[in-house]
Amino acid sequence: MQFRETLLLISVSLFCLPTLASSPLTTVIGENMSAPWYFAxxxxxxxxxxxxxxxxxxxELGRKIDILVLPKFRIREYSQKNKIDLNCYTSREWAQVREADVFWSEPLFTSKNLIVSNTAAVKSLDQLKKQRIGTVLKYRYPALQDSFSAGTFLRDDSPNEDANLQKLDASRFNYAVVEEIHLAYYLKRHKSSKIQRRGLVIEEIPVRCWLRRDSPLKISELNRAIAQMKTNGTMEKIFKKYR
Incomplete structure (x- = not known):
């Protein structure tokens, strides 16, 4: 009898292992992201x-990843309540997570933030003193935070980068912060835009995934998958699709 019970327990355990190993992970995309990062x-x-x-x-991981689309403030809430396993459009500079709660992956790519203008090209941050600068609501800009806090530069928030550039084109202000890839995509769709094609690079930030420490996925597995995607050209093909 004891042997049969032991055998049954082993059988149940073996049956359950594949289910646990293949249980879906959950990640998130901010609903205020603009195309081509996310199409609303x-x-x-x-x-x-x-x-x-x-x-x-x-x-690459051989796992299912469910994608939630959430407002930015919900992302923090879901992170704190362990409802998200990983976030793969973030960085140490942007994220509002405790270092003790997450592992950080190797970079997926580098994000470049630019200052652009609807008049002459921006040569120096000195041009921006006491100027209103188009920004995205609740976005952090590490290179400009001190100047915003001191009132040297004045924030003018929009819900997303697309709205930000539309306001710049409408001359609601003369300067805006924009991510390089979104700028290229915007200008490709708005041929008559007044916005300068080149901007002043103010920061280059490695975009990574954070992975919850108690996630069933190991950080070593995640890093291997990222390295493979970069080596085999997968990441480049994805970016090329939207250029």
């Missing part, structure tokens, strides 16, 4: 660069 009209299946490389990452 993509419905229940998120589209854009971020969703594409998350799905490629899932394929």
């Amino acid at each position: 009209d993509s419905g229940t299946s998120p589209k854009g660069i971020t969703a594409d490389y998350v799905r490629a990452l899932a394929n």
Whole structure:
């Protein structure tokens, strides 16, 4: 009898192992991200660069990754309540997570923030003193935070980068902060835009994933998958698709 009970327990345990190993992970995309990072009209299946490389990452890992689309303030709440396993469009400079709660992956790519103008090209930050600068609501700009706090530069917030550039084109202000890839995508769709094609690079930030420390996925597995995607050209193909 004892042997049969032991055998049954082993059988149940072995049956359950594949289910645990393949249980879905959960990640997140901020709903205020602009195209081509995220297309707000993509419905229940998120589209854009971020969703594409998350799905490629899932394929490389051999695991299912569910993508939630949430307001920025919800991302922090879900992170604190352990409802998200990983976030793969973030950095140590941007994230509002405790270092003790997460592991950080190797960089996926580098994000460049630029200052652009609807008049002459920006040569120096000295041009911006006491000027209103288009920014995205609740976004942190590490290179400009001290100047914003001191009132040297004046923030003018928009809900997302697309709205920010539209206000710049409408001359609501003369300067804006924008991510390089979004700027290129915006100008590709708005041929008559007044915005200068080149901007002043103010920061280059490695974009990484944070991974919850108690996630079933190991950080070493995540890093291997990221390295493979960069080596085999997957990341480059995804970015090329939206250029």
